[in-house]
Amino acid sequence: MEKIKVGIVGLGRLGKVHAKNLAENVQGCQLIAACSFVQEELDYAIRVLGVEETYQDYEEMVKSPTIDAVFIVSPSGFHCEQIQLAMEHGKHVFSEKPIGLDLAEIEATERVIQSRPEQVFMLGFMRRYDDSYRYAKQLVEDGELGELTLMRCYSIDPSSGMESFVKFAGASDSGGIFMDMSIHDIDLVRWFTEKEVSKVWALGKNAAYPELDKVGELETGAAMMQLENQAMAILVAGRNCHHGYHVETELIGTKGMLRVAAAPEKNLVTIMDEKGVVRACSQDFPERFREAFVNEAKEFIACIKEKRQPQVSAYDGLQSTKIALACKQSFETNELITIENL
Numbered sequence: 001m002e003k004i005k006v007g008i009v010g011l012g013r014l015g016k017v018h019a020k021n022l023a024e025n026v027q028g029c030q031l032i033a034a035c036s037f038v039q040e041e042l043d044y045a046i047r048v049l050g051v052e053e054t055y056q057d058y059e060e061m062v063k064s065p066t067i068d069a070v071f072i073v074s075p076s077g078f079h080c081e082q083i084q085l086a087m088e089h090g091k092h093v094f095s096e097k098p099i100g101l102d103l104a105e106i107e108a109t110e111r112v113i114q115s116r117p118e119q120v121f122m123l124g125f126m127r128r129y130d131d132s133y134r135y136a137k138q139l140v141e142d143g144e145l146g147e148l149t150l151m152r153c154y155s156i157d158p159s160s161g162m163e164s165f166v167k168f169a170g171a172s173d174s175g176g177i178f179m180d181m182s183i184h185d186i187d188l189v190r191w192f193t194e195k196e197v198s199k200v201w202a203l204g205k206n207a208a209y210p211e212l213d214k215v216g217e218l219e220t221g222a223a224m225m226q227l228e229n230q231a232m233a234i235l236v237a238g239r240n241c242h243h244g245y246h247v248e249t250e251l252i253g254t255k256g257m258l259r260v261a262a263a264p265e266k267n268l269v270t271i272m273d274e275k276g277v278v279r280a281c282s283q284d285f286p287e288r289f290r291e292a293f294v295n296e297a298k299e300f301i302a303c304i305k306e307k308r309q310p311q312v313s314a315y316d317g318l319q320s321t322k323i324a325l326a327c328k329q330s331f332e333t334n335e336l337i338t339i340e341n342l
Contacts, residue, residue: 004092004304007033007053007061009082010073011041014096017286017293018071023049026297028305029069035061058082062089069093069120069304076101076175080109083121087112092120094300098183098324099123099317101175106321110314120303122296122310123317125187129295132260133188136251140192145253148193149231153185154248156238158283159208162219165239166209169217177218178202178327181237186320188249189225189233197233197323199226200337202330208240223327235327244281245288264288 006029008019015036022031033053034045045051055061062070062085069092072082080100086093093113100106113121127133139145157165178186189197204221206212212219219240225233249260266280266287282288303310326337 004029004301005032005066005068006030006071007035007055007064007067007069008045008071008073009035009058009061010075010096011036011038011045012073013286015041015073016044018073018096018297019045019049021294021297022071023051025294026301029297029301033061033064033067059085062086062091067091069300072096076179080105083109084112087116087119087121090119092300092304094122094124094297095317096124097187097317098175098179098321099314100321101179103318103322103325106314106318110318113314117309118307120300120309121314122300122303123312123314124296125184125191125312125316125320126289126292126296127184127188128191128312129299130289130292133249133292136249136258136260137192139258140251140253144256145251145258146255147231148251148253150250150252151189151192151231151233152236152248152250152252153182153188153233154236154238154246155181155185156236156241156246157181157285158245159240159242160283162209162240166211169212169215175324176216176328177204177221177237177239178223178235178331179321179324181239182221182223182235182327183320183324185233185235185237185249186323187316189227189235190316190319192251193227193229193231193233195227195229195231196319196339197225197326198228198339200224200323200326200330200339201335202327204331218331221327221331223330225323244283245285246281247285247288261288 034051035055035058042054070086072095202223204218206219209219220238223235246264264282266282271278330337
């Protein structure tokens with residue numbers, strides 16, 4: 001079978017991760033096109049990735065007859081419009097999370113996707129493709145933990161990125177900490193429990209960077225959730241972790257419990273010296289989830305070739321966004337939010 005020809009929009013930090021994987025680590029596809037407003041990024045795509053076509057206009061790229069599929073790694077506010085354009089021009093679509101920032105826009109996008117079942121759509125919840133999380137999911141499905149009663153999730157970015165985030169926050173809309181960061185944990189809650197969230201209560205504080213108050217962003221946020229079966233979830237999201245990139249998930253059930261990445265270890269090396277016993281930590285998300293990003297790209301290409309839809313759907317994106325927005329509303333109003341009322 002011929003290779004699936006792919007175009008990518010967005011070549012920032014995460015865009016480069018996806019682009020490099022498509023160009024070097026995913027068989028059965030060819031990264032043939034790139035779209036960006038930044039000329040240096042297009043030069044990088046040509047020079048380093050061997051891209052043949054470059055665009056500054058996204059619609060022009062998706063109209064290209066040589067492209068079979070697109071990877072959308074642009075700012076979140078563009079996702080819905082770009083998904084719809086690509087689908088309407090007959091392309092298969094992979095979109096990074098979140099699927100969008102506005103519920104009505106997401107629902108319209110979901111209708112476009114559902115109207116074209118012959119085209120593959122996949123959303124970038126890469127933790128579902130991490131080996132540790134997949135192993136944990138299989139244990140849950142096999143009943144090893146019994147009925148899940150509580151999940152606890154940490155997602156905390158390294159403090160080394162705070163200065164740049166403060167600048168970004170003043171000029172762009174990330175959707176807020178629950179949309180930008182906790183959405184991965186929200187997806188994990190829905191994935192592991194196979195239940196929907198019914199109520200949320202969220203809190204937050206800016207301590208090291210109080211200037212974030214002025215732009216409506218959070219340095220640290222937390223949310224407590226009740227699921228439709230009365231199970232519970234606790235989420236902690238932050239941007240100021242001094243030991244590295246800390247992602248941790250704990251599941252407690254009636255027959256046992258497990259933790260994924262209780263210590264976010266960089267490798268299997270243990271250092272023993274005058275400082276004591278030390279295990280180095282992952283320093284960023286491309287390092288911690290390197291294989292997960294490759295695995296999800298492989299799955300997207302496989303779905304196109306095998307004419308099937310992936311596990312992660314537009315509906316998952318809609319529900320996760322709905323919950324993230326409820327968390328944001330709860331923090332802003334200091335009220336318990338019932339999801340059904342949104």
